[in-house]
Amino acid sequence: xxxxxxxxxxxxxLTMLDAALRxxxxxxxxxxxxxxxxxxxxRRFGVVAGTGRLLSxxxxxxxxxxxxxxxxxxxxxxPATVRYLEGYRFGGTISGYREGELYFPGSPILTVEGTFxxxxxxxxxxxxxxxxxxxxxxxxxxxxxxxxxxPLAEMGSRRAAERSAVAAARAAYIAGFSATSxxxxxxxxxxxxxxTAAHAWTLLHDSEEDAFRSQIDALGTDTTLLVxxxxxxxxxxxxxRVAGTGLGGVRLDSGDLPTVAASVRRQxxxxxxxxxxxxxxxxxxxxxxxALAASPVDAYGVGTxxxxxxxxxxxxMVYKLVARQGVDGGWVPVxxxxxxxxxxxxxxxxxxxxxxxxxxxxxxxxxxxFDEVDPPSAHPDARPLxxxxxxxxxxxAAHLGADGVTAARAHHLRVREELPVMALALSRADPALPTxxxxxxx
Amino acid sequence: xxxxxxxxxxxxxLTMLDAALRxxxxxxxxxxxxxxxxxxxxRRFGVVAGTGRLLSxxxxxxxxxxxxxxxxxxxxxxPATVRYLEGYRFGGTISGYREGELYFPGSPILTVEGTFxxxxxxxxxxxxxxxxxxxxxxxxxxxxxxxxxxPLAEMGSRRAAERSAVAAARAAYIAGFSATSxxxxxxxxxxxxxxTAAHAWTLLHDSEEDAFRSQIDALGTDTTLLVxxxxxxxxxxxxxRVAGTGLGGVRLDSGDLPTVAASVRRQxxxxxxxxxxxxxxxxxxxxxxxALAASPVDAYGVGTxxxxxxxxxxxxMVYKLVARQGVDGGWVPVxxxxxxxxxxxxxxxxxxxxxxxxxxxxxxxxxxxFDEVDPPSAHPDARPLxxxxxxxxxxxAAHLGADGVTAARAHHLRVREELPVMALALSRADPALPTxxxxxxx
Numbered sequence: 001x002x003x004x005x006x007x008x009x010x011x012x013x014l015t016m017l018d019a020a021l022r023x024x025x026x027x028x029x030x031x032x033x034x035x036x037x038x039x040x041x042x043r044r045f046g047v048v049a050g051t052g053r054l055l056s057x058x059x060x061x062x063x064x065x066x067x068x069x070x071x072x073x074x075x076x077x078x079p080a081t082v083r084y085l086e087g088y089r090f091g092g093t094i095s096g097y098r099e100g101e102l103y104f105p106g107s108p109i110l111t112v113e114g115t116f117x118x119x120x121x122x123x124x125x126x127x128x129x130x131x132x133x134x135x136x137x138x139x140x141x142x143x144x145x146x147x148x149x150x151p152l153a154e155m156g157s158r159r160a161a162e163r164s165a166v167a168a169a170r171a172a173y174i175a176g177f178s179a180t181s182x183x184x185x186x187x188x189x190x191x192x193x194x195x196t197a198a199h200a201w202t203l204l205h206d207s208e209e210d211a212f213r214s215q216i217d218a219l220g221t222d223t224t225l226l227v228x229x230x231x232x233x234x235x236x237x238x239x240x241r242v243a244g245t246g247l248g249g250v251r252l253d254s255g256d257l258p259t260v261a262a263s264v265r266r267q268x269x270x271x272x273x274x275x276x277x278x279x280x281x282x283x284x285x286x287x288x289x290x291a292l293a294a295s296p297v298d299a300y301g302v303g304t305x306x307x308x309x310x311x312x313x314x315x316x317m318v319y320k321l322v323a324r325q326g327v328d329g330g331w332v333p334v335x336x337x338x339x340x341x342x343x344x345x346x347x348x349x350x351x352x353x354x355x356x357x358x359x360x361x362x363x364x365x366x367x368x369x370f371d372e373v374d375p376p377s378a379h380p381d382a383r384p385l386x387x388x389x390x391x392x393x394x395x396x397a398a399h400l401g402a403d404g405v406t407a408a409r410a411h412h413l414r415v416r417e418e419l420p421v422m423a424l425a426l427s428r429a430d431p432a433l434p435t436x437x438x439x440x441x442x
Numbered sequence: 443x444x445x446x447x448x449x450x451x452x453x454x455x456l457t458m459l460d461a462a463l464r465x466x467x468x469x470x471x472x473x474x475x476x477x478x479x480x481x482x483x484x485r486r487f488g489v490v491a492g493t494g495r496l497l498s499x500x501x502x503x504x505x506x507x508x509x510x511x512x513x514x515x516x517x518x519x520x521p522a523t524v525r526y527l528e529g530y531r532f533g534g535t536i537s538g539y540r541e542g543e544l545y546f547p548g549s550p551i552l553t554v555e556g557t558f559x560x561x562x563x564x565x566x567x568x569x570x571x572x573x574x575x576x577x578x579x580x581x582x583x584x585x586x587x588x589x590x591x592x593p594l595a596e597m598g599s600r601r602a603a604e605r606s607a608v609a610a611a612r613a614a615y616i617a618g619f620s621a622t623s624x625x626x627x628x629x630x631x632x633x634x635x636x637x638t639a640a641h642a643w644t645l646l647h648d649s650e651e652d653a654f655r656s657q658i659d660a661l662g663t664d665t666t667l668l669v670x671x672x673x674x675x676x677x678x679x680x681x682x683r684v685a686g687t688g689l690g691g692v693r694l695d696s697g698d699l700p701t702v703a704a705s706v707r708r709q710x711x712x713x714x715x716x717x718x719x720x721x722x723x724x725x726x727x728x729x730x731x732x733a734l735a736a737s738p739v740d741a742y743g744v745g746t747x748x749x750x751x752x753x754x755x756x757x758x759m760v761y762k763l764v765a766r767q768g769v770d771g772g773w774v775p776v777x778x779x780x781x782x783x784x785x786x787x788x789x790x791x792x793x794x795x796x797x798x799x800x801x802x803x804x805x806x807x808x809x810x811x812f813d814e815v816d817p818p819s820a821h822p823d824a825r826p827l828x829x830x831x832x833x834x835x836x837x838x839a840a841h842l843g844a845d846g847v848t849a850a851r852a853h854h855l856r857v858r859e860e861l862p863v864m865a866l867a868l869s870r871a872d873p874a875l876p877t878x879x880x881x882x883x884x
Contacts, residue, residue, distance in 0.1 A: 003445070007626040008604045010597065012637030014625070019639075019660035025646050032642070057604065070629040078660075116646055123640075127600035128607055155452065158569035159756040161606035162450045162499065165570055168603075183456070184449040187512040195454030197461075198565075200474070200763040203776040204467050204558055218461035218520075230779045304756055313750040314601040321642040334645040337672045 005057045005125060006067050006088075011076060013121045014085075018077045021084055026117040031323040031347050034096070034110035034126055036103065039138075041312035042428025045419065047141045047412060048109055049171040050133030051099035052404035054126055055395040058090050061125065090118050094390040097350075099399060100174050100412030101385060102419070103134075104362040106435040108348040108386070109317065116324070123319040131317050132164060135309035136171040139286070141416065142310070143302055144176025145424050146289040151299040153194050155181040155281065156307035168307040174408045176416075177306075190402030196251075202229040212242045224249035224279055227264075236264055240271045249277035249298070257282060258295045265296035285310050286426055323347050323367075333367075344437065351382035352418070353436075359418045362435045383418075447499045447567060448509050448530075453518060455563045456527075460519045463526055468559040473765040473789050476538070476552035476568055478545065481580075483754035484870025487861065489583045489854060490551055491613040492575030493541035494846035496568055497837040500532050503567065532560050536832040539792075541841060542616050542854030543827060544861070545576075546804040548877040550790040550828070551759065558766070565761040573759050574606060577751035578613035581728070583858065584752070585744055586618025587866050588731040593741040595636050597623035597723065598749035610749040616850045618858075619748075632844030638693075644671040654684045666691035666721055669706075678706055682713045691719035691740070699724060700737045707738035727752050728868055765789050765809075775809075786879065793824035794860070795878075801860045804877045825860075 020026035039046050063071075063085040072082050092114020103109055110126065112119045144152055154172040157165035169185035179192040186193040197215055205211035212225050221243050227235030227250045239250055250268070252260055257280050268276050280292065281301035289300055305311075320343050326332040333345035346366045353361040363382060389396055398407060423432030462468035481488050505513075505527040514524050534556020545551055552568065554561045586594055596614040599607035611627035621634040628635040639657055647653035654667050663685050669677030669692045681692055692710070694702055699722050710718050722734065723743035731742055747753075762785050768774040775787035788808045795803040805824060831838055840849060865874030 005604065007629055008599070008607065009625050010599055010623040010637055011625055011628075011635045012623065012639055015637055015661065016639050016643045019643070019657050020646065022660050023656040025656070028646060030646070067629075070625070074628065074635075076625070076635070116642075120642055123642075124599050124607075125604060128602060128604040131601055132603035132606075157450070157452055157566050158761075159573055159758070160570060161574035161603070161609050162447065162567060162570040163605035164574070164603035165450065165566075181452040181454065183451050183453055183512070183518070186453075186516065187449055187509075193453045193516075193518070195452055195457055197454055197458050199778045200558075200562055200565075201458045201461070203763045203778065204462065204470060204472070204766055206769055214465040214467070215461050218464050219457065304758070308755040313755045314746055316601070316746070319600075321645045324646055327648055336641045336645070 002056070002060045004062055004064050004067055005060045006063050007070070008128065009121060009124045013123055014071065014077050014081070016120055017084070017117055018081045020116055021081055022078070026115060028116050029325040030114065030116045030119050030321055032112040032119050032123070032319055033108050033322045033348065034112070034130060034317055034319045035106055035108055036315055036317045038105050038316070039431050040316050041310075043138055043142075043312070044423045044425065044429050044432040045138075046103045046134060046315060047137035047175050048097045048099055048101045048103050048130070048134055049137035049174050049408070050129040050167070051096065051389065052399045052401070052408065053133065053167060053170070054129045055389060055399055057125060057129065058122065058390065059395060061088075061090060061122065063088055084117070088118070089393060090114065090122065090390070091393040092118050092390070093388065093392055095386045095388045097385050098387055098411050099404065099408035100410075100415070102415055104431045104433050104435050106344070106364055106437070107362055108350050108364065111347065111386070127317060127319050129167075131314045133167055133171040134315040134317070135312055136168045136307060137175040138315065139310035139312065140172040140175035140177055140306050141412070142286040142426060143289055143306060146286045146293070146426065147300055148293070150297065151178045153177065153179045153181065153299070153301045154306055155195070155301045156303035156305075157182045159304040160307035165307065170405060172306050174405060174412055176409070176413060189405045191405065196224050197226055199226065199229045199253075202226065208235060209238050209242060212239055216243050221246050222248035224251050224277075226251045226253060228252055228254050232260060232264065233267065236267050237271070240268070240273050240276070245271065245273040245276070247273055247276045249279055251279045251281060253281045255282070257288070257297075258292060261292070261295045261297050290426060350385040352385055354381045354383065354418060357418065358420050359433055362433045363438060364435060365438045444498070444502045446504055446506050446509055447502045448505050449512070450570065451563060451566045455565055456513065456519050456523070459526070459559055459563055460523045462558055463523055464520070468557060470558050471767040472556065472558045472561050472763055474554040474561050474565070474761055475550050475764045475790065476554070476572060476759055476761045477548055477550055478757055478759045480547050480758070481873050482758050485580055485584075485754070486865045486867065486871055486874040487580075488545040488576060488757060489579035489617050490539045490541055490543045490545050490572070490576055491579035491616050491850070492571040492609070493538065493831065494841045494843070494850065495575065495609060495612070496571045497831060497841055499567060499571065500564065500832065501837060503530075503532060503564065505530055526559065530560070531835060532556065532564065532832070533835040534560050534832070535830065535834055537828045537830045539827055540829055540853050541846065541850035542852075542857070544857055546873045546875050546877050548786070548806055548879070549804055550792050550806065552831075553789065553828070569759060569761050571609075573756045575609055575613040576757040576759070577754055578610045578749060579617040580757065581752035581754065582614040582617035582619055582748050583854070584728040584868060585731055585748060588728045588735070588868065589742055590735070592739065593620045595619065595621045595623065595741070595743045596748055597637070597743045598745035598747075599624045601746040602749040607749060612847060614748050616847060616854055618851070618855060631847045633847065638666050639668055641668065641671045641695075644668065650677060651680050651684060654681055658685050663688050664690035666693050666719075668693045668695065670694055670696050674702060674706065675709065678709050679713070682710070682715050682718070687713065687715040687718070689715055689718045691721055693721045693723060695723045697724070699730070699739070700734060703734070703737045703739050732868060792827040794827055796823045796825065796860060799860065800862050801875055804875045805880060806877060807880045
């Protein structure tokens with residue numbers, strides 16, 4: 001059991017709860033849907049990430065003495081609401097896309113069913129986690145596609161707030177990165193970690209040679225030496241003189257990388273270090289990685305751009321009430337109607353339509369009733385996209401912890417194969433699949 | 443005492459520590475400097491934020507059994523290093539800019555002195571916190587300037603990872619915001635919280651009128667009603683009919699805000715609700731706020747753009763070794779020399795030069811020795827920018843907790859007054875002050 005996550009919440013969620021407990025609507029059964037209206041940044045597909053983290057944090061969404069005292073002492077809610085929150089545990093059901101799944105505008109990524117009271121107060125937490133993690137995963141998937149078979153490490157912790165850094169490492173790994181520099185991501189989520197030395201290591205020593213020799217003594221010849229603290233040509237020469245031609249790798253963290261990589265490869269080969277690998281790590285993003293495809297680079301390290309979503313730091317998903325119980329107990333689909341932010345009411349079911357194994361459309365079936373949503377008819381090759389994640393308050397353990405991360409990464413790499421080739425291009429475009437709404441026969 | 447923060451760290455910090463303990467350089471006294479090479483995003487000034495959080499998290503930077511087990515079981519470091527980390531507490535000294543202070547390229551925002559071992563492993567944590575919080579505060583200050591005397595609330599939690607959201611609310615408040623929607627920011631940092639209702643509140647009820655009536659019953663006539671769920675004109679009419687002309691406010695969350703605000707103001711006045719305030723909250727950033735200066739808007743709520751640094755989600759600061767003890771015990775200034783990322787070695791002292799109370803330059807005095815840095819001569823109106831934050835491991839309590847936040851906000855609002863007027867413009871430009879390096883006389 002972790003720290004309480006209950007106050008990672010916008011005040012208005014509790015204000016609404018307060019008023020709803022008072023007027024009796026708190027117990028109305030509701031369906032909230034989490035979805036994105038568009039793919040920001042001109043991306044061709046989005047990648048769902050954060051689901052496993054969310055399920056854990058919902059389990060920790062409880063109001064202990066400290067949380068209740070804050071709410072009471074600051075008159076955030078009434079004493080009756082404090083009493084309700086004392087016993088709060090989410091007891092509803094959440095279905096949704098598997099972590100690692102692709103999504104498109106309107107994809108019903110999460111569907112949260114419960115009383116208004118229990119479901120409304122999860123809004124902020126659900127959006128915080130999914131918006132951040134999916135933005136990182138979406139950018140990371142593009143980098144992973146651009147890197148092809150070359151290993152790709154996430155090393156952007158210093159460019160993200162300290163706890164987001166862990167979430168970002170996790171999201172990048174799910175989207176195809178091979179490792180992270182972040183130790184907490186290694187401990188919490190079982191992600192492979194990497195890293196050898198910074199420029200400070202070289203500067204600490206009386207000479208670059210001393211620094212290299214000491215690193216090799218400690219880590220072995222198979223280590224990667226950072227050769228650009230002073231002069232790169234001299235650095236490479238010293239590295240091979242000290243380590244021998246069996247040196248594992250050199251790392252380049254500055255300069256025009258295609259030029260520098262080519263010249264370092266030539267120099268290494270001339271020195272006989274033909275197996276020594278070159279890792280590059282300076283200000284890479286998906287475009288820089290793609291531009292290095294023809295360069296003699298063996299591995300990439302990416303920092304700032306992946307943890308900040310490469311220009312799109314939030315996925316912009318929203319959490320909307322789409323259906324609720326009416327006065328007569330029957331179900332009412334609901335939707336905001338006003339300009340520019342309209343949404344589609346009613347519970348949804350989602351399928352990816354495919355032809356010859358290639359995805360052709362995101363099909364969203366909208367229920368005209370509530371409980372039943374029929375699969376879209378006459379599409380035998382449509383893959384259902386939703387699964388039950390939380391059943392009456394119980395999270396499916398398959399999505400949790402390190403095992404959940406491993407499963408999400410495997411799922412992502414598998415479903416990415418279904419994408420049409422044009423979805424893999426990096427330039428700005430419309431979503432690669434159209435979202436097709438179908439009104440299901442009740 | 444909070445959760446351990448020790449693994450919020452790049453693996454290479456511990457790899458370097460491991461090798462340095464082995465070759466004896468771990469005990470060399472070192473000076474690391476945290477600074478930004480530039481102000482990303484064409485900003486005219488930067489705002490330092492995160493310092494108080496960093497001091498708390500350094501106090502929690504300790505390796506307990508769980509952290510040590512992870513490092514040992516995964517062979518991240520040697521058994522000797524595990525033994526060193528068992529007793530680790532930062533015992534060095536940190537001086538730097540006060541939280542809320544302005545900064546420019548090359549400003550020595552933090553100077554960390556200690557052994558290589560104790561100082562190098564704080565790199566990732568220090569950069570994570572300062573880079574994120576300063577990016578948010580820098581964007582927030584521009585919004586606060588654009589908003590003038592109108593209240594400005596931060597409500598972007600759902601567009602930031604769940605723990606960064608708390609840090610972002612804190613940074614925005616330090617930079618001049620008046621409140622946040624984030625309850626944890628209220629509890630942890632004493633920041634005023636706000637919020638009433640979302641569209642879900644209206645959709646939950648059988649009619650907009652029912653929703654408004656219930657909200658007023660629970661929260662009083664002084665509340666703010668969200669009037670754009672269906673038709674805005676009808677929503678305003680219903681709001682005043684239900685609440686009377688004494689209604690506190692209405693909130694607009696969609697549409698072209700200058701047009702909508704003007705028409706809603708006219709309607710409210712015609713209905714006699716001349717004191718009812720208008721809050722706007724849809725996709726605002728500093729430019730949209732500035733564009734609303736002449737509109738009848740009483741308060742702003744800002745979400746995505748402030749928590750993501752309005753296009754610049756990280757401040758891009760670095761943490762560099764600038765001086766160390768040499769073999770003879772004397773001090774050696776050091777610096778990376780290679781292309782594009784060169785830095786200036788030696789310990790620094792910093793002053794803001796002013797003329798008639800208006801800032802004219804960021805003066806950075808570089809020591810040619812180590813221990814002493816003289817203040818720049820002949821500038822009686824130069825304001826020293828550094829203060830001792832941690833003295834031999836003990837943090838100055840004035841910077842911690844809610845009191846630290848209050849002090850940082852007051853300091854920020856005070857030093858912002860020193861800026862030349864052209865620094866307040868929103869367009870992209872060079873930094874408003876030049877950074878002038880002076881070699882001090884030892």
